[in-house]
């Protein structure tokens with residue numbers, strides 16, 4: 001193997017164009033998503049959910065359902081043998097509700113039957129008697145966590161002051177493959193659960209606690225995941241399918257319908273924000289005051305971490321002497337909210353970037369110049385007092401973005417109807433169409449923060465197969481579509497100089513890898529694979545046909561501390577990542593129709609590990625940012641979801657998605673393996689405010705809420721005041 | 724009440740006993756056991772379930788299985804011949820058109836129907852042809868490129 005002298009490097013190392021190993025099965029239809037699994041004698045599970053946002057459960061009668069031919073189990077809260085509640089940080093959510101339901105769609109009863117039709121029929125025959133209770137929404141929620149930040153002199157004043165209020169609607173992850181899994185009872189009395197998830201070990205702990213099984217008896221295996229984006233970090237059907245399998249003695253499969261999926265996972269927190277920015281007349285930011293209110297919905301989920309992010313990143317990537325931030329998340333009877341790509345940072349970016357544009361207008365300074373003049377850089381302090389030690393190329397990203405060419409103004413000379421707002425609906429031929437350009441930049445923490453011991457585990461084995469070395473990489477890190485399996489193999493090839501690398505299916509038979517979230521997996525599990533490979537490499541001389549070499553390693557990132565509960569100060573984050581966006585949009589100001597012509601982005605990724613996948617994260621993240629800007633919102637009325645379908649909850653189609661112009665910067669991150677950085681979330685942070693800035697530029701309307709609807713853009717209905 | 728019928732999927736006749744209201748998607752996935760076509764919405768909105776019916780792309784979730792009798796049904800499993808990938812499949816991979824892959828079977832079916840009907844589409848024509856297929860991961864760029872590149876390759880081969 002790796003000996004001295006000349007050697008040819010194996011192909012497929014980091015930085016190279018490597019195709020995903022699960023790609024061929026994915027294009028031939030052979031790849032097994034969780035919803036494709038089946039077993040001999042498999043039964044189907046179905047969930048009975050609350051139709052009310054808040055009600056007392058007076059009685060549950062399952063007799064009629066249980067009597068139906070083919071029904072194997074009908075379970076209520078009384079049948080949960082272990083802990084009756086679950087939750088990632090707080091165990092506050094009932095596995096099955098008992099005295100009260102706190103949101104529409106909350107699970108109350110679960111049913112297993114020999115086939116799906118029978119299970120659905122039985123579910124319809126479950127009688128739950130509810131007494132409705134008052135629905136708590138925005139204004140009277142119970143405070144779950146308040147994060148204050150008091151940075152610098154709190155008694156400052158400034159020559160120029162701008163203020164505004166902003167709102168972000170509730171976004172859905174809308175992953176295309178609904179929640180699903182298959183629980184198989186095992187001979188040892190335990191369970192093998194094959195499930196589409198983001199974090200096997202946190203699911204394992206919760207399944208074990210509620211089923212009463214030991215961790216050893218609760219084995220989770222990653223099944224094919226049809227996208228995640230934060231929506232699979234919380235438990236959905238995991239405990240339910242396991243309980244039904246244990247009770248019926250049969251493999252039980254559960255697959256949510258699309259409608260059910262809207263009730264079955266947490267959403268992006270909607271936000272209401274009030275901001276005040278003060279600056280000197282020559283454009284130096286003096287202070288930022290912000291009140292950020294997030295609606296956490298009925299249960300805690302990851303709200304404490306989301307509100308912490310909202311506070312920490314409230315002013316954006318700018319240097320500011322004084323900050324007074326109060327970020328609060330409340331419990332209400334709305335659907336529970338939790339992790340979604342860019343969590344916490346997305347909401348505040350919409351506000352801080354609108355404020356920077358307002359300030360630029362008030363000062364008569366170019367909005368990009370104002371941002372550059374106040375750009376955060378290495379050696380500055382964040383508003384939490386934390387020193388920015390890693391790269392912070394805010395000014396450089398903005399300069400590069402501005403230098404990128406603008407698209408030709410086709411709307412001035414329409415050559416093709418499809419290029420106009422409204423497209424083939426033929427509503428305009430160019431009259432009333434105005435073009436706007438908007439810039440925004442955002443940043444976010446990579447990895448888990450505030451004292452969480454964030455680590456990942458990897459086991460690497462080298463053995464000789466027919467005389468040739470083969471590497472097996474075993475982790476519990478979840479491939480959710482982003483391409484982790486590709487990069488883990490690239491890392492192993494790079495470290496061991498062995499071409500034949502197999503990344504095993506993730507499961508809980510190896511130590512935790514932590515969550516596939518917070519843009520952390522390539523850094524954390526990639527780091528663990530690297531360490532395990534280094535340990536294996538030191539022992540490769542032991543390798544023989546009879547003897548493999550195996551090592552397990554854990555990669556921890558540098559410790560962080562919780563934010564001080566009074567001042568919000570503390571070194572709470574490990575690393576930061578930055579991306580800037582420029583949107584060009586045409587607006588039909590009479591009809592309020594929008595065509596986003598182009599989104600350009602410059603993003604610092606630390607180091608490109610896989611060029612196709614890196615670009616794929618950026619493209620896909622921008623699509624979700626565009627969605628939040630102009631189309632996506634879960635519409636609520638008294639706690640009820642009014643648009644739980646793809647007919648009514650619209651996500652960008654290929655016709656909505658503009659060309660994306662990419663400029664990828666590689667500033668090696670000193671703390672990360674290979675100098676890489678998280679890539680997945682930054683694209684969703686500033687893309688939304690950039691699009692809205694372009695719409696403001698085109699329409700002249702203040703646009704204080706996303707998603708922007710057509711009626712917000714028609715000049716006649718312009719009522720939003722600019723301060 | 725169940726009806727006996729025969730469905731021709733990817734060139735093979737499958738006799739099935741099914742209720743009248745069963746969708747083509749559900750019968751192909753559960754009775755015939757081809758799970759390549761996906762259910763993303765069961766509502767004609769996402770395109771993950773697309774199959775070819777005599778060469779035309781249909782949302783199989785909203786198509787009654789009994790109506791498919793006598794037609795040639797092609798699923799994603801029937802797109803490639805033997806071990807060789809269809810050029811669309813290879814280009815989807817090379818252009819980054821696949822992430823989670825849940826949309827991929829439907830996308831490939833729509834794209835192949837397009838190229839059969841219109842072997843040299845413009846980018847706008849590609850986008851219109853794929854507008855019934857949602858993808859939440861990729862932002863569509865790699866998918867559109869893959870279809871255009873495939874069209875170019877097929878034209879070069881034909882020339």
Ligand code: FES
Pocket residue numbers: 761762763764765766767768769770771772773782783784785
């Ligand atoms: S499952 Fe048929 S269109 Fe979505």
Ligand code: FES
Pocket residue numbers: 176226227481820821822823824825826827857858859860861
């Ligand atoms: S690749 Fe995930 S939905 Fe398209």
